[in-house]
Amino acid sequence: MENPLTWLRLILVNLSLLSLLGASEFELEVRPFLEKHCLRCHGGEKTKGHIDFSEIKSMSDAESHHELWEAVAAVIEDQEMPPDDEPPLSDDELALLPNWYQKVFLSDIEARPTIFKPRRLSGPEYRNTMRSLFGFDLEVNVIEAEQTVAEKSLVLKLLPTDPPGPGGFINDTSEARLTTTIWDQYSYLTDVALERYFSDTETIDPETVLRDFLPRAFRRPVSDDQLQSILKDLADLSGESLLPALKLEIKNILMSPAFLYRGFSMPVQPGQSRQPVDPFELAERLSYFLWEDMPDAELFELAKSGQLTTPAVYRRQIDRMLASEKSISLAESFGKQWLLLDQITDDRGDPVTIHALQTQPRDFLYYLFTQNRPVMELIDSKTTFANHVTAAFYPGDRKQLKGVVRPRGVERIRAPNQQIELVNNPERGGILTMPGVLAMNKGPILRGTWMLRQILGEHLGEPPADVPPIQSSPKGKNLTFRERFEEHRANESCALCHDKIDPLGFALEAYDTRGKFAPVSKETELLIDTSGQLPGGKDFTNFMELKQILMTSRREQITRNAVERLLSYALCRKLERFDRPTVDALTTQIVETNGTWQDLIHGIANSLPFRETIINSSTTQP
Template sequence: MTLSTKRSSACLFCAAVLLVFIRPVRAETVYESTIRPLIQKYCFSCHGGEDVSGDVDLLKIRTQQQALDQFEVWESATELIRDSVMPPEDQPQPSEAEKEQILRWYQNRFVDSVQAHPGHFRPRRLSAHEYRNTLHSVFGFSLDVAIIEAEQTISEKSLVMKLLPTDPPGASGFKNDTSGNPLTTVVWDQYAYLVDFAIEKLFSAGGHPQLNRLIGSETDGTLSHQQAATLLRRIAQAAYRRHISDDVIARSLANLAAASSSELQRVTRQELKTVLMSPRFFYRGLMMQIPRDRIEPVDAFELAERISYFLWADMPDEELMRLAAAGSLTDPSVLEGQIDCMLASPKSRSLAEHLGVEWFSLDEIDQVSNNPPVADALKSQPIDYLHYLFTEGRPVLELIDSDVAFVNAHTAKYYPGDRRQLVAYKKGKGIEVERLPNQKIDLVQSVHRGGFLTIPGVLAMNRGPVLRGTWMLERILGDDLPEPPANVGQVPSNRRGENLTFRERFEIHRSNPTCAVCHDKIDPLGFALQYYDDSGAHLLVEKPGNKRRKNEAAVDVEQIDASGRLPSGESFTDFEELKQILATSQKEPVIRNVVERFLAYALCRKLEYHDRPTVDRILAKLLQSDGTFRDLIHEVCTCLPMRQTFIRSDQNSDSRAATGETTTSQ
């Protein structure tokens, strides 16, 4: 997913070998004339044609540009070659001079000579969550299904979320990366239904307060021509997320003016629907008026939109729109103040609920327990912790370790020494299962907790050392792994007379050199968590006086070995020591991964090699100052790709094709 992705398979060396003998020929023909013949010689037997290893078909890389687009391959390959991991031992090995040439080429091509670029603009449809939030902001009310009133219930009440299809993650790994998702007939029909539902609610007796707010005067639902025009302008400005002239909605205004008094209400509803069914509403960025084929700063309204959907998953509020219209939002001090205000808003919880949930795959916690209140408690705990980190200026490395946790009655058992800090919660009214709020507690006696990695739900959704190690490697260190070989068997049981621990039997299982390439990185991380059982409980529970007792479990605690050695050379005896390593000598890859995840989510796209200067600049600032998540968010909001864009001259036709825009759009 990210720039620091490192795939451990033989294909990585094959890709890197392409760069070994680069001769001084024209840059645009280096690949075709010099590199591809080497691929054919060294790599096609495994990575070309029908039988492709590692999901990498190098036969398809035919041109110089296609080769350059594979920057992730070069990044992964150079690291594996630098560490002498690839090529495998049973394959011919490159000389030291050849290795140096590969590393020098990578440094020159993808690090030293790369300039920051905002990337090519692509239309992006609002995700289901963004569409729900934006409809609420446009009208001032939610579209809820009818359920019996119950305070903090678990039931999904949003009609939008019930009707719209679930957004698949894009290439970035996030669901707001929708540029590759076509606008299907199903989605279009659901949009039409939801818009009709919202307009009907606006003109109902219950919607009159919001209708009065929008037109600026009292009404019983029957509008004058002037009120109808005012309503249309207000809805259009909110829907298109910028100040617009009457020319933009001229056809609708003309239809209102021509309507008779008896037809005005029907025509008003129809023209409101026309505005809300325009791609300008459910796609972002279509109204930017920017010169083509060159890098340009985005206008103030586009900047407001980018920041608000990043921090809130919602459209800009009235204050952001006012500042954008006045031209003051681009002032650094004004923008900085607005970012702080937005982080203080309850809407900022969307960062944890979407960026955090999708980054760490927290939806998998839903499968941990069949008891809905318990499952909800296990999932809300890491979300509340991330919200705390993201919005209260906490250091980035508190992702690894911290002295606070968020706990309720369902998760208090994991914190026996500190659960007395909880204040009794009074149940609200209602017949549905109730969601208990979490309370922040100080970790005084819960010595085996602290940080994101030891949250019970996070541990319970990844059971066993391989799953836990893989998750930590990918989600914390940003090191993506290939799929395991198809012929991987099960860890063998002890034979008669044997008394091997699981770890000892696993060492035999992973003795295959091909498997060891990945497991050398996975296993130390996963086995470090062996003192935590499948439910996320620690098998040694602290007692008063620091005396330990064994938790009742079908595990011989004395045989657990949580020690390990990372490929980088650091050794540890238990998970507490591993956390210290992650927060010190390994903090650069940890923080780099955090930066890349935030930037990819904010930009709603997969990061490219031209984003590396931006990532490196933000990373350097955070490392220099022991940066906080607030610092990170400010840097992302003000970075070059957020404030600039590049629109190709053929973008108009591409945008119409991508959005399905028709002549019904204004």
């Protein structure tokens, strides 16, 4: 490391975050335990289940893998690990890791915010921010004929697609570094925007332009000195030389770190390490959370006057922002990424069908998020959205749909969805039985895995690479896929995950690969077996019964997952050990009050990690 201060800072950070006791316990007890019992299969050469303990060398490594330990403690407590062919654990050893986990990750935990870190705008955030700044969208010229697809946004077309960060969402750009490619595209996009912005202006007053532009671009007020210093450079220019110079000034602003990143300009409270974020940072946090966009004038003015932090004002702003069309980003970006909705496709790749299947859950989520609907309606709701393409999935209720007019000689159209109430189609309702979601996960295993990961929030490992294919029926026997699969997964280490996955997936077997409800098998003409038992002993005979179990005994787990995902999205980062109290409190509140998404959004916007930060000013240079 070049800078000794960076070193010092790391040490200070670590000292301030970790209890010395936790660290020494890890070194003296946990690490030797892992080496003795786990590392042979989960480290170095073998990394079964893609779990690699050899990467975890210190307490700080252990902390950054905090989500791992809950599962590790559980398999040890349930005596699922180590497997039978390994030396058994003594009673002390049996208790060691679960106790350590309980103490370090659950009991000793105190909520605190994270250390402040600037973050580069994601692709969609950059697109929206440029749109808000300039008042127009940067678009590609392409003919969007029906049944064709084209990326219309010039920004999204040119910028490389952001990978999801450690937090699971693309707005966590902590690992999506700025590159020269991105730099070139920023430069180009800025040129294009400026060209258009000034294309039909006759007379330009640089001061008017910059007074308007500067604070909006930086998302905070700009001192008069700063403005004057730019104006000074332009003072002697006029006519043909003024415009290029002014463009360059604005380009300079839009290529500077203060625009491209969030947080570089937040003022620091002297002498305090933990502090509330300042009103402008708060306005930005709220606006990028709810709109994926910069604050608008109203929010900005409230930050400026100091009123934003007044609870009643803050509350009203959140409700106003949710009521705005811009909050579609909650469904478009958060919802889509959370539930992997952009993986919804159609066998034939038909854009009209794909459009219908993808917009249906989007519109449903948008309704839940913004119409004050309970969080659990994600799983069970009497309301859904459909258009003429998805209508076929709702034979009993499709009559509620108003017809769409197809212009003469136009073969197919993409029509908007309409809200319908489910009365005669009890097999639908909630996200799990939406045709697109069913079609995206083909077969019971993928459906079960998706439900476990995205809805119940379980961290499943990857299946081992050396699993043999599922055998076909032996001669003389006509076994169903389910029966053949039962034999296939009889292996103990497979059962570890498949006991959880399979009942969920097979419960949806009455829906075919395209999501159609077809409870009777075409081959046997018998009702398809959709029964099952969840680990822990809850029996069900079909998906409707499973849904009731999810709504009751799994309510807490589902809510907790929703809280974690939305909080992670709002904070643009991975949740940490010390976020657990925040998650616990929000989960309890929602579960106990049958809280709505709007309640949850308010809760997050008022939560400690959202409202506060830690500035490590000990390393600030004089």
